[in-house]
Amino acid sequence: MVAAVELSISERVQLQFEVEQFLYFEASLLDERKLDEWLNLCAEDIHYWMPIRRTTTAKEVAREFTAPDAMAFFNDNKAMLALRVQRLSVGRAWAEDPPSRTRRFVSNVRVLDVVGDDIRIGLNFHLYRTRLDSEEDSWYGRREDVLRRTPNGFNLAQRHIFLDQTVILAQNMSNLF
């Protein structure tokens, strides 16, 4: 494992640029509802996970998030993600018919470490969703993604989503993060 700080400044600048361009690109695929294309960017062994966050006392804040073997909002492998994407194409997926409109922002992108082809990054995100005439949802959180270098560019090998909400203040999460 190579910690990001061990890379030279020019290596870090180049890596930062590549990583950010990929993040913007895959976010645009989701915003533009090109979900099949997005799915193609996912590695076969992707782990897509959003644990549940709880309000705890400051003393017990280590127990804020559920563990990977406990309940979660998302705990998907590639087959499950494919099912979510497929669901939207078979009809009667009312949560997204009419489709929601989404806008994704990522910021505070940091390369955390590099292990072989895998680049682990941390970032903050904002996902805004609106639908029909007046529905609005706004999700903020932190992500820990793993981008994997392949001959065809980056693949997404991990997306761990740490939302800032505890009770989800939305009627559903029919969108991907």
Next chain:
Amino acid sequence: MNTALQPSTSMPWFDVNKGILDRRIFADPAIYKLELERIFARGWNFVAHESQIPATGDFFMSFIGEDQVIVVRDRKGDVQVLINSCPHRGNTVCRAEQGHTNSFFCSYHGWNFDLDGRLVGMPGEEAFYRKDIDKAAWGLTRAAQVTSYRGFVFATLDAAAPPLEEYLGWVGRLGLDMMASKGELEVVDGVVKNRLKCNWKLAVDNLYDWYHVGVSHGSAMRLGLLTTEGNAPDSQMVILGEYGHGIGGPGISEAQFADMESRLVHGKAGEPQWYDRTGINRLSAEVRAELGPVGYRSLGHPSIFPNLWIALTNQICLRIPRGPFETELWWFTMVPKSLTAEQRREAVFVATHYFGPAGLLEQDDGENWSHSTRGAQGSVSQRRPVNYAMGIGQDRVYEDSSGQSAIETVVNEHGQRWTYQAWQEWMLAEDWDALKKNHSQPPRGSV
């Protein structure tokens, strides 16, 4: 003056004979306020499962109507249900959803309460109060009665409520037994919570609704997550119990049990991992005996009035009112402790992906309920009552020699009608004495 609250007839909101419901009950703030008093503050409410608070000092925050309650294991090992409001100024004394504590300390002035709610001290007891305060009289408000049924903790805020087992009756107990008969249960960490813009009753009545599945969950059907065979629209069983409890959904025959056994025990090539494993424990003779000759054939959804749904996926769901137009759904997942690691993983996987806001089934429900609530708010739309009349007068209650009874029929709205009939009786009754006298017994004969 709200005329809706001064009813001059015995059926001001729901015409039991026609199955016609005044939809203003989904929108009227005065009705909502009365529900908090006459239903939530009066009935027995599920608040937690014992496995969530195994040790002294463990607590889980829950709700009875809009009263927030702390469910906590006290120093004697008993479960206490305490209203989370300091009697000094009303502030909350606990702000975490769950955790472990030695006492509940009010962050406003420092009144400190033991795990059983007793006021044990406060700053300035000598210097400012000059010892002139009766601490015994100023503890946290305790639920009037707390009882655990096979690990499911219920509380009522009304001292006049009948004992829990009497309140549940055989139908409510059967619903809980369907879960408890799987073995000693433990809640998997993480209660899935989200908030919908719907009236709570629309979420509740949906649990009986096997009519919506093919349409609302059409996408899940097309993906094979649900099957028409599993939903059994032509083989439905409805069991109705006192005070509004009920169980509705597939009722399966011996032939279907045999098919289930071949699928669940011996496996079937190409069977998707999503098939329903609910029935697997029904194959055991002990469980059949425990659930009774009618009960064991029901793979329906039990409802404990007012707002607990026992789902088929090792989960239960509370529908917590948050005002007339908002409802929180809380999903608790509970699995037998005896499961192997692999079985447990599978149970958690299914629970994660069916229900909850990101669940492949449930994400399509919320908008239907919120728009039904919206439809109760238009000044003209709300004048038109809504139709809960499917199958009314078409069926009969079958009474087994064991004393259990059920309606065996096709997809229907008996459960929804029973819910609103009971709801109306609860709303009209001044107190428990009146409700005990004036509530309907489950129907017999034609229904």
